Amino acid sequence: MNNVIAWRNVTSPLFKARTKNLLAVVCGICIPLVAVGCGQTPAASFRLNLVESSKQRLTSSQEQQVATILTALFGTPDEPLAPPEIGLDNAKLKLAAGPVRSDIVGRKNGLYREHCSHCHGVTGDGMGPTAAFLNPYPRDYRPGVFKFKSTERADKPTHDDLVMVLRNGLAGSSMPSFALLSDAKIEALAEYVKYLSIRGEVELGLMRAYFELDDEDQGVLPQSREFLFEEIIDPVSEMWAVADEAIIDVPDMPSGLDMVASIAKGKELFYGNKANCVKCHGVSGLGDGQANDYDDWNKVVFQAHKTVEGAAEQAEKASTWEMSTEERDEYRVELAWLDRFETVLDGNALRPRTIRPRNLRQGVYRGGMRPLDLYYRIHAGINGAPMPAAKGTVPPEEIWDIVNYIRSLPYDFNGTLGADRPMVARDRM
Numbered sequence: 001m002n003n004v005i006a007w008r009n010v011t012s013p014l015f016k017a018r019t020k021n022l023l024a025v026v027c028g029i030c031i032p033l034v035a036v037g038c039g040q041t042p043a044a045s046f047r048l049n050l051v052e053s054s055k056q057r058l059t060s061s062q063e064q065q066v067a068t069i070l071t072a073l074f075g076t077p078d079e080p081l082a083p084p085e086i087g088l089d090n091a092k093l094k095l096a097a098g099p100v101r102s103d104i105v106g107r108k109n110g111l112y113r114e115h116c117s118h119c120h121g122v123t124g125d126g127m128g129p130t131a132a133f134l135n136p137y138p139r140d141y142r143p144g145v146f147k148f149k150s151t152e153r154a155d156k157p158t159h160d161d162l163v164m165v166l167r168n169g170l171a172g173s174s175m176p177s178f179a180l181l182s183d184a185k186i187e188a189l190a191e192y193v194k195y196l197s198i199r200g201e202v203e204l205g206l207m208r209a210y211f212e213l214d215d216e217d218q219g220v221l222p223q224s225r226e227f228l229f230e231e232i233i234d235p236v237s238e239m240w241a242v243a244d245e246a247i248i249d250v251p252d253m254p255s256g257l258d259m260v261a262s263i264a265k266g267k268e269l270f271y272g273n274k275a276n277c278v279k280c281h282g283v284s285g286l287g288d289g290q291a292n293d294y295d296d297w298n299k300v301v302f303q304a305h306k307t308v309e310g311a312a313e314q315a316e317k318a319s320t321w322e323m324s325t326e327e328r329d330e331y332r333v334e335l336a337w338l339d340r341f342e343t344v345l346d347g348n349a350l351r352p353r354t355i356r357p358r359n360l361r362q363g364v365y366r367g368g369m370r371p372l373d374l375y376y377r378i379h380a381g382i383n384g385a386p387m388p389a390a391k392g393t394v395p396p397e398e399i400w401d402i403v404n405y406i407r408s409l410p411y412d413f414n415g416t417l418g419a420d421r422p423m424v425a426r427d428r429m
């Protein structure tokens with residue numbers, strides 16, 4: 001069958017809303033008779049990416065279409081169902097998903113809801129109830145961008161990278177270590193992160209695809225499997241499938257290396273024009289260089305606020321212009337969009353926060369403290385963050401020199417701090 005919606009038996013949110021109304025009526029009759037039932041919490045649902053849909057100016061029926069396609073393809077938080085083509089293990093997803101449940105043998109599933117969703121949100125949008133209190137904010141998996149991994153900058157993390165993040169946590173952030181969970185549970189959670197991320201990126205793809213529609217499509221996306229898979233889903237799932245091939249090729253650290261000379265060379269590179277680490281990490285290495293930039297997730301929201309402000313200014317000016325009826329109608333549509341976008345941003349995005357370059361004198365690294373981890377970070381930079389890749393500007397053996405210098409910094413008590421910056425100043429950072 002060619003139509004994905006028919007191909008999977010879906011309950012659309014509209015249908016659900018109707019069922020709810022019906023339920024309300026039935027309950028209204030039942031409750032006075034039998035004071036049981038109807039007291040259950042509603043099933044968890046995925047939240048639509050309203051920031052993106054508002055940005056793309058989708059109509060509510062287009063939003064509805066996206067929601068229906070997503071449910072057909074990916075199921076619900078309680079009943080996740082990944083299309084076989086994307087290569088996820090549905091048994092693992094089942095273990096990670098759903099409400100927290102236990103039986104006589106102990107807890108069986110609901111792992112994500114138990115351990116992750118209060119930070120990362122049921123949808124994986126990084127907006128669980130705890131998120132607003134944290135800095136940095138928990139990761140929003142939906143853009144499919146991950147920071148701490150062994151692959152080239154633009155590539156997805158490998159499965160093992162995700163497992164490592166879960167085992168070790170991200171030191172210096174509120175992302176905890178889940179080392180006490182069994183291997184099977186960690187595996188299931190890593191798979192579930194991939195599922196949420198692929199689902200989120202497909203959602204973005206669908207929302208952006210409306211922009212490319214022809215007039216004859218009349219604002220409705222094609223629902224053929226061919227369109228959905230070839231145009232939207234495959235490009236995302238293929239990136240995950242080839243992550244293992246994108247692992248950074250790391251040359252061995254030169255044997256018989258003179259460590260003192262290597263550290264000195266690394267220091268020169270750190271302050272030099274080529275690597276220019278000093279620009280952000282500061283003359284002191286305390287992370288007090290350029291600190292007014294945002295990571296990608298915050299930048300999207302920051303720029304959306306700017307768009308709204310700019311459009312509001314423009315609208316204010318336009319209000320005094322003479323306009324034809326047609327122009328006046330367009331102007332009203334614009335104002336209505338502006339109003340909605342502003343409300344959506346207030347209710348669906350966390351306040352943007354600038355990102356701080358790492359204080360390199362503490363020896364605390366999110367992505368791991370092995371020399372290899374630092375090599376990965378410096379070679380590829382940090383995807384989604386302003387930290388650039390040294391690949392291409394600094395030859396591989398010199399990256400090792402920078403690694404050695406970075407590793408010496410926490411012990412460099414006579415370094416560049418000078419008498420005017422006593423050590424206590426450093427401890428306060």
Ligand code: HEC
Pocket residue numbers: 112115116117118119120130134135136137138139145146147148149162165166170173174175176178189190193366
């Ligand atoms: C107390 C809050 C909290 C909890 C609970 C939590 N995380 Fe996180 N997580 C974070 C924060 C904060 C970050 C982002 C850190 C950063 O950007 O430096 C993060 C980042 C991540 C990342 C992204 C790593 C990368 O390379 O970009 C993954 C994957 C992740 N968490 C998975 C999980 C999973 C799975 C669980 C549950 C088993 C979980 N987290 C539980 C706060 C949390």
Ligand code: HEC
Pocket residue numbers: 147270275276277278279280281290295355356357358364365366367368374377378382385386387388390402406
């Ligand atoms: C444009 C600014 C910028 C430049 C240039 C820059 N960094 Fe960074 N760096 C950052 C930011 C911001 C972070 C924090 C990223 C995050 O937490 O996601 C960071 C993080 C780091 C980390 C911590 C990684 C971890 O696992 O926690 C190291 C190490 C690092 N940078 C080293 C370097 C080195 C070495 C150079 C020069 C080759 C460099 N940086 C150049 C902005 C920069």
